Amino acid sequence: MKQHTREELLKALEDNLSRYYLVSFQEANEEQMYGALSRTIRDLLLIQKKEFRKKARQVQTKRVYYLCMEFLVGRSLKNNLYNMNLQDEAAAILKEKGFELEKLYDYEPDPGLGNGGLGRLAACYMDALTSQDYLAEGFCIRYEYGLFKQKIVDGWQREMPDVWLPGGGVWLLFRNDFSFEVKFGGTVEESWQDERLKIKYNNYDSVEAVPYDLMISGADTDTANTLRLWRARDIENFDMVSFENGDYTKAMSESTSAELISKVLYPADKHIEGKTLRLKQQYFLVSASLQNIFRTHMINFGTIDNLSEKVAIHINDTHPVLIIPEMMRMLMDEYSYTWEKAFDMTTKTIAYTNHTIMVEALEKWSEELMRKNLPRIYVIIKELDKRFRVKLKERFHDRAHLVERMAILSGGMVNMPNMGILGSHSVNGVSALHSEILKTDVFGDFYEIWPGKFRNVTNGIAHRRWLCQANPALTALLDQCIGKEYKKNAQALKDFERYKNDSAVLQKLEGIKTGNKKRLVDLVQKRTGERIDPYSVFVVQAKRLHEYKRQLLNVLRIITLYLELKEEPHKAMLPQTFLFAAKAAPGYEIAKEIIKLIYYISQDINHHPEIKEKLNVVFLENYCVTLAETLIPAVEISEQISLAGKEASGTGNMKMMINGALTIGTMDGANIEMYDAVGAENIFIFGMKEQEVYQLKQNGYNPQEYYFKNERLKRAVDFLQVGFAGQSFAHIAQYLLTGYGGAPDPYMCLADYEDYMAVHDQMSVLYENREQWNQKSLMNIAAAGYFSADRSVRQYATDIWGIEPIK
């Protein structure tokens, strides 16, 4: 790897201070220094990327394009300095000039271009691809506002706009040398010319897609890739007449409507809402990206015919599935391909990952909406459906329900996952269990006809960000014990196992955890003014607020302990701090109610100091990548308690594991593989297995049964009526017991309560035995290597994309 010299850096920094802020080192303030340093690094990466592309062109390597509506990249400065091995150099230069690098990091906004696991996974994969020298490019939308900022006001979640530009924009390189036109609405005219169908598209609205590049660095390599973010700009609808007549407002309002497309990220992760704007966003991403892919390919190869040999396109979740009809459209309308040839090329190029089996999130769009907004695409979808139905009828004859279930168009809706499976050569889930459920249940019909299409790639995390950067103390200990190989080869963490009986190392491990807890305590104090006890056990549940993730089960345990302490204040109990961090989708009532419940319990405990000593509850506002980087290294007990079968994978579980947390979890998603990797004695599994969940659903879940059988549980549920800090939560009791506007709690919290309590009790006993606890913590770190994104991405590369690193 090329190492930049101190002089080089110093010179570039000075130039950027002067160019962008007209100041010298002496005159610059911290914010300007952040801006100048970031641009310096960005430009170094740009040069790196240029060199890398040149190398790639020479060897004509196959490349992958990764499309996703969300990329939760987190802050760039620290990550890039780390990857380029420039942290020490930059810190030294800044120190000499009177600045502190650590302080500059806080000037960077955290671009929240994602909801949760899906978007963070995409970012981790870009890091892993680049660190392993794959030629890759990500595509997403340059949302002007990312995921809302969360404020809790009297327990209720309030959403504030997330303004990440212009501060975060210093990392973006606006490419004004090209753009693409994306067309909406209008009508399609078909005519036959020379035995070919000619398509004429009339009266459409144009939106211009302009590219902004975010440079992606890799660890310890000269490779650099880009994440290209599209911004919507109005080209056509600008009302010149009004403008010239001085009616600026009218002229502007026309143009803003097109630019709305890249205005804001949808903050939903539950129901599909069928909003026109969301459909437009999806098509905008897909169409701009595909035009870009075709253009680059034509420049490199002069023909489109070898596209599938040189290009793999990956769609991350169902949201970009429109790329399938869009590719058909381009090949037929612009490259005169026949239907058969176009379909063959499309399926050979595209691969699809599914990230959720929650039926309400499996996208369907109304045919009417599709026809109105994307008339040409709609015609192609109809043809896809027609031809597929012919095949299905040959196979299933009179079993019409099967045909309907698998069809692309059914009941007036476009079934997007079905189109994703039909139009790609590979469909994968994100953990062994999830992929199994896809094959046997959700996409079972498809698995029967195309078993070879289905595979599994278990998720992984960018271990350099989540371990090496987020937890420098643990990293130093690992370096000391096992050397540095694990940074590029996470499986080498296994070597740490050698130290499981080394009490000096175990004690150091405990000291590091305490240090990280204190770091978090300081952050919480800064944010809320409250000082939490760093010597209590930190029990953490940090993830989107969702019924299936069962934050409520955690809360039921807290209420139980609370009542027991109230009755018997001197009861011997391990002091515990429960930390929650979670955003709820803005329209998700019950999720917001659960946040409110957590908040009021916490308020109530604040009024009871004798309880608070042993039982503290903290809700951390505005969970985001940057907060996670301080929170995760401090976790001792990691709560991964979703109803078995519902969490496709989970990735926070892996981040906590690699930082030495012990997991309490159900046999769900990636927890199962964590169990396999670390061994039964080092993880705390409870609750129904997926099959048992299925059985219970079949037999009918009756919450009353559990409620009347378990006195502790009954008391906790009953107390919801009384409530906390003067606020009753009777409706949550109702939700759990009899149903609150629906069936009682579909995620069956009460069924797993008893086991959950028992396993937690075991953990509390174990915690008192420091040596044993630390040993298990060490074993978790040592076994976490499998969950590196490096491994996941290599699997995608060999099993699905057929790409190789450029050496």
Ligand code: 26V
């Ligand atoms: C759902 C929806 C529903 C319709 C509106 C837009 C929207 C946007 C996001 C989602 C979330 C579903 C996809 C998702 O985030 N899945 C998560 O993916 C993670 C990475 O594979 C995985 O670890 C989580 O278990 C899974 O929930």
